[in-house]
Amino acid sequence: MASLLEGQARPIRLADIAKAAGVSHGTASNVFSRPEIVRAEVRERVKAVAEQMGYAGPDPKGRLLRAGKVNAIGVATTEPLSYFFDDPFARVMMAGISEACDATGAGIALVSAANQEKLSWNIQSALVDGFVLFCIEGGSRLVDLTRERKLPFVALELGFQDETVSAIGVDNVAGARLAARHLAELGHRRFAVLSLGFADNRTGFATPEVVRSAVYTGTRDRLAGYFEELSRFGIDTAKIPVYETENEEKSTRAGLEAIFAKSEPPTAILAMSDRMALIAIDWLKARGLDVPGDVSIVGFDGVPDGALSTPPLTTIAQPITEIGRRAAHMILDHDGTVRRETMGVEFIVRSSTGPAPRV
Amino acid sequence: MASLLEGQARPIRLADIAKAAGVSHGTASNVFSRPEIVRAEVRERVKAVAEQMGYAGPDPKGRLLRAGKVNAIGVATTEPLSYFFDDPFARVMMAGISEACDATGAGIALVSAANQEKLSWNIQSALVDGFVLFCIEGGSRLVDLTRERKLPFVALELGFQDETVSAIGVDNVAGARLAARHLAELGHRRFAVLSLGFADNRTGFATPEVVRSAVYTGTRDRLAGYFEELSRFGIDTAKIPVYETENEEKSTRAGLEAIFAKSEPPTAILAMSDRMALIAIDWLKARGLDVPGDVSIVGFDGVPDGALSTPPLTTIAQPITEIGRRAAHMILDHDGTVRRETMGVEFIVRSSTGPAPRV
DNA sequence: GTGAGAATTTGAATCGATCCAACAAAATTG
DNA sequence: CAATTTTGTTGGATCGATTCAAATTCTCAC
Numbered sequence: 001m002a003s004l005l006e007g008q009a010r011p012i013r014l015a016d017i018a019k020a021a022g023v024s025h026g027t028a029s030n031v032f033s034r035p036e037i038v039r040a041e042v043r044e045r046v047k048a049v050a051e052q053m054g055y056a057g058p059d060p061k062g063r064l065l066r067a068g069k070v071n072a073i074g075v076a077t078t079e080p081l082s083y084f085f086d087d088p089f090a091r092v093m094m095a096g097i098s099e100a101c102d103a104t105g106a107g108i109a110l111v112s113a114a115n116q117e118k119l120s121w122n123i124q125s126a127l128v129d130g131f132v133l134f135c136i137e138g139g140s141r142l143v144d145l146t147r148e149r150k151l152p153f154v155a156l157e158l159g160f161q162d163e164t165v166s167a168i169g170v171d172n173v174a175g176a177r178l179a180a181r182h183l184a185e186l187g188h189r190r191f192a193v194l195s196l197g198f199a200d201n202r203t204g205f206a207t208p209e210v211v212r213s214a215v216y217t218g219t220r221d222r223l224a225g226y227f228e229e230l231s232r233f234g235i236d237t238a239k240i241p242v243y244e245t246e247n248e249e250k251s252t253r254a255g256l257e258a259i260f261a262k263s264e265p266p267t268a269i270l271a272m273s274d275r276m277a278l279i280a281i282d283w284l285k286a287r288g289l290d291v292p293g294d295v296s297i298v299g300f301d302g303v304p305d306g307a308l309s310t311p312p313l314t315t316i317a318q319p320i321t322e323i324g325r326r327a328a329h330m331i332l333d334h335d336g337t338v339r340r341e342t343m344g345v346e347f348i349v350r351s352s353t354g355p356a357p358r359v
Numbered sequence: 360m361a362s363l364l365e366g367q368a369r370p371i372r373l374a375d376i377a378k379a380a381g382v383s384h385g386t387a388s389n390v391f392s393r394p395e396i397v398r399a400e401v402r403e404r405v406k407a408v409a410e411q412m413g414y415a416g417p418d419p420k421g422r423l424l425r426a427g428k429v430n431a432i433g434v435a436t437t438e439p440l441s442y443f444f445d446d447p448f449a450r451v452m453m454a455g456i457s458e459a460c461d462a463t464g465a466g467i468a469l470v471s472a473a474n475q476e477k478l479s480w481n482i483q484s485a486l487v488d489g490f491v492l493f494c495i496e497g498g499s500r501l502v503d504l505t506r507e508r509k510l511p512f513v514a515l516e517l518g519f520q521d522e523t524v525s526a527i528g529v530d531n532v533a534g535a536r537l538a539a540r541h542l543a544e545l546g547h548r549r550f551a552v553l554s555l556g557f558a559d560n561r562t563g564f565a566t567p568e569v570v571r572s573a574v575y576t577g578t579r580d581r582l583a584g585y586f587e588e589l590s591r592f593g594i595d596t597a598k599i600p601v602y603e604t605e606n607e608e609k610s611t612r613a614g615l616e617a618i619f620a621k622s623e624p625p626t627a628i629l630a631m632s633d634r635m636a637l638i639a640i641d642w643l644k645a646r647g648l649d650v651p652g653d654v655s656i657v658g659f660d661g662v663p664d665g666a667l668s669t670p671p672l673t674t675i676a677q678p679i680t681e682i683g684r685r686a687a688h689m690i691l692d693h694d695g696t697v698r699r700e701t702m703g704v705e706f707i708v709r710s711s712t713g714p715a716p717r718v
Numbered sequence: 719g720t721g722a723g724a725a726t727t728t729g730a731a732t733c734g735a736t737c738c739a740a741c742a743a744a745a746t747t748g
Numbered sequence: 749c750a751a752t753t754t755t756g757t758t759g760g761a762t763c764g765a766t767t768c769a770a771a772t773t774c775t776c777a778c
Contacts, residue, residue, distance in 0.1 A: 119464060120464025124419070151415075424763085
């Protein structure tokens with residue numbers, strides 16, 4: 001009988017159960033949230049009524065409003081949602097975040113700020129206790145949007161001057177120096193840099209002007225690290241082409257075209273991400289150039305794919321999983337303070353780098 | 360001044376703004392949710408007050424309770440959360456789900472049923488409009504748990520007899536037959552099956568008894584498909600070892616050990632997942648056996664990794680992304696009906712299969 | 719200047735639970 | 749047996765918004 005109406009009827013509420021069982025809503029609530037304080041007899045009766053009426057248990061929507069805490073963290077990016085499952089760097093990071101959440105029983109809500117529709121699930125509407133922000137392209141906008149929500153958040157990559165936002169990142173200068181020194185010591189003298197963006201939506205060769213006015217200080221720091229170290233080897237860094245890409249296939253390939261169209265092509269490429277480095281290896285091989293015979297490449301990040309490429313990629317590895325874990329904990333154990341953590345990097349020498357070719 | 364107290368003060372509510380601006384709750388609410396219906400002058404005044412008081416905008420918690428709809432779907436598994444980012448099959452599936460969610464502006468909440476703590480974010484407490492269930496190990500428990508929540512849900516893999524649950528899966532029998540025929544036609548006569556579980560937490564050689572009482576009909580169907588086709592080639596399927604694994608390294612390797620310890624080792628392996636197939640390739644190579652020279656392998660799933668292995672994997676590809684998309688849509692456009700969809704599979708011949716070796 | 723109709727604004731009701739002070743009943747103590 | 753403690757139960761207040769019928773104000777034509 002009831003089943004005939006079930007489709008139409010609005011869901012059963014705790015109050016309905018209370019009335020049907022002849023107890024107050026307070027007691028009914030206790031039956032589900034603190035069963036030990038209600039008399040066994042009453043408890044069983046209420047449960048039986050609930051069961052019989054097809055009650056789904058206390059609705060988290062109601063509970064949430066009262067409790068105030070969702071017990072989930074939001075992870076946001078300006079990319080589409082699929083980014084979390086496609087991008088190797090994101091995946092490793094998510095593994096770290098997942099670990100922390102698993103350990104504390106928190107949930108993860110994925111949020112894309114790509115869709116700015118009013119009604120869509122976004123930074124403004126996500127039901128979470130705080131955010132971890134993937135500050136890649138458009139990171140500054142992401143931070144601004146999130147700040148308005150007035151919930152705790154952590155930026156991944158401390159690519160912001162702004163000391164008022166919590167962030168976790170790596171020592172970009174030190175990492176970059178390691179990479180540059182390695183190549184210089186192998187005898188390389190002609191370099192090119194495959195760079196991340198200095199500001200949003202930029203692509204193409206970066207002028208000193210662009211570098212100076214960088215919004216993303218992470219990018220700027222890596223470049224500074226490269227240049228500082230190369231200068232020590234007497235290399236004229238002013239002549240090094242620096243091509244900004246969007247860290248994906250198209251613009252990276254365009255960058256390589258542009259770089260190798262120059263009169264003196266480089267024998268060594270400093271890539272600011274493993275993704276670009278791997279694309280470069282691919283591009284060079286397709287062009288008949290040997291890596292590292294003709295051109296050496298050092299990446300940055302230390303994603304697992306780097307170990308599997310041919311040749312395996314020499315890179316500056318970030319402790320990605322650990323960063324993810326810490327970011328999640330910052331939100332979960334949030335105490336109202338701003339934290340900025342800088343993690344160390346690890347230099348991993350594999351086979352994409354070798355001695356500079358004899359000219 | 361205010362900033363001194365901000366740490367202590369509870370967050371500003373819409374009602375506070377309303378009072379401060381001298382308008383009713385209703386109007387204040389309209390300023391944010393339907394600005395066009397409030398007089399420009401009032402609208403600006405309220406907004407100014409909100410800005411000045413540091414109002415974060417209408418809290419989704421409150422809105423949710425009224426609206427009833429979260430605009431997010433939950434994706435659940437019995438594995439830890441990191442499963443979503445580690446497992447290749449899950450990743451492709453999530454890409455499909457992401458696509459559908461991106462298109463409709465819905466969010467994704469990741470839920471693990473591994474953690475059964477009372478307070479943790481789980482199937483019971485997730486703030487979502489419905490669930491997509493990854494019914495791998497423990498799928499039946501997952502379905503039972505979800506059913507109690509009385510929210511729409513779709514099971515991935517129609518590995519359930521239960522016709523009352525919505526599900527999307529592939530034609531397992533047809534796929535399995537394709538794989539078996541391919542190997543039989545290449546002249547193979549000695550087979551082994553690397554099987555998924557027939558019931559929860561089982562591992563080891565499966566007896567006909569186990570197969571008959573299978574909980575996971577998907578597994579049973581694949582095996583049935585293999586056997587049907589092989590019988591047509593006059594092969595005695597009763598002699599074929601079928602090893603149930605948990606679809607991960609350890610049990611798969613154990614299975615291979617067990618299978619190759621037999622007196623007549625197989626020349627062809629039918630793996631019910633690419634993951635197992637890939638592990639098998641690895642194991643065989645480490646053992647000095649050539650794939651496909653000594654042993655041929657056909658996988659099942661069609662994950663991207665299969666194209667990258669050495670040798671590339673011959674497999675039965677499911678339209679994983681499409682399944683994900685459809686599953687998400689089933690929840691997003693839920694109309695109260697139970698749907699069960701069976702998708703076709705595609706046979707992809709790569710290089711992990713070859714003619715049976717001369718004996 | 720008046721009245722009809724349009725444009726705004728109001729304020730109570732609602733969404734679904736939890737919390738807690740107050741009260742009632744039962745158990746224990748002196 | 750009264751006084752005290754323990755154990756259970758009650759019902760109003762609250763969480764933070766949205767909704768909608770009714771009330772009010774504004775416009776404009778006549």
